[in-house]
Amino acid sequence: MSSDSATLELLAKRRSIKAVDMGSAPLSAEQIDTILRAGLRVPDHGKLAPWRFVVFAGEGRGRFGQVLEAAYAKTFPDAAPSSYAFERGRFERAGAVIAVISAPRLHPKIPVWEQQLSAGAVCQNMLIAGTALGLACQWLTEWYAFDADVQAALGLGDGEQIAGFLYFGSRLQEPDERDRPDFDAVVSWYGRE
Ligand SMILES: Cc1cc2nc3c(=O)[nH]c(=O)nc-3n(C[C@H](O)[C@H](O)[C@H](O)COP(=O)(O)O)c2cc1C
Known part of the structure; x- marks a missing residue:
């Protein structure tokens, strides 16, 4: 297969656009479907599909806002x-x-850690798909990924954790570049002097 310069360029330049800076125009059903299917297509040792997705679109966003508000009020009543x-x-x-x-x-051969990594890969695949669709995207956890009431509202069971809330919106601006890690500080070549 020949190299795919559009994908390489997207990966070289990809940036998040903060939820606070994105537009709230609805995504089409096709866009949401494309993002979800990209998420399904991740490396997954043992084909366990150790993740699940909950979509908040249309009225579902405001309805879940009531859950967030109630959980927040419990922690910060004043x-x-x-x-x-x-x-x-x-x-x-x-x-x-x-x-x-x-x-x-729990699986006799596939460590939980590897299954959790696969969920991270889902998040990144979805962000890349969203970016390729021309959307603003951001991966957030914030306080509510770790709140027991929010987790209960999403039906989290034993061992389940929220890998991320992925925000997708309209792109109102182009993002600035941000500092990246020093290449030489994180890359080493085994066996090279
Ligand atoms: C698991 C995970 C959770 C994150 N949660 C937050 C968060 O709660 N708040 C935040 O400002 N950024 C959070 N980020 C960082 C943003 O998603 C994003 O990476 C950053 O704003 C800009 O980096 P980028 O443009 O290279 O994507 C999180 C990232 C990851 C991987």
Whole structure:
């Protein structure tokens, strides 16, 4: 197969666009389907599919905002009304949000760690698909990925964790470059002087 310069360019330049900076125009059903199918197509040792996805689009975003608001109010009962309103509208900043839930199981040959890594690969594949669709994308966990009430609302079982909430929205601006790690600090060549 010949090299695919468009993919290489996307990978070389990919940047997140913050949820706060994206537009909330709805994604089409086809766009959401494309992103979900890209997520399914990750390396997965043992073909265990150790992850599941929850899509928040349309009214689902606001409905889940009520869960976020209630969980936030439990932890911060005396917060300002504007904070509650922010939590209620958190997902409505995006066109769609996808929760990727890592759902590893005990297996005689495949370590849980490898299954969790596969969930990370799902998140990145979805971000790349979203970027290729011309969308603004960001991978967030924030406080609510770790909140017991939010986890219960998503039906998390034993050993399940939220790998990320992936935000997808309209691209209102082009992102600036950000500092990247020093190449030589993280790359070494085994056996090279
Ligand atoms: C697992 C995971 C969780 C993250 N959670 C947050 C978060 O809660 N808040 C945040 O500002 N950035 C978070 N980030 C970072 C952003 O997704 C993003 O990588 C960063 O804003 C910009 O980097 P990029 O343009 O290279 O993607 C998280 C990244 C990962 C991998």
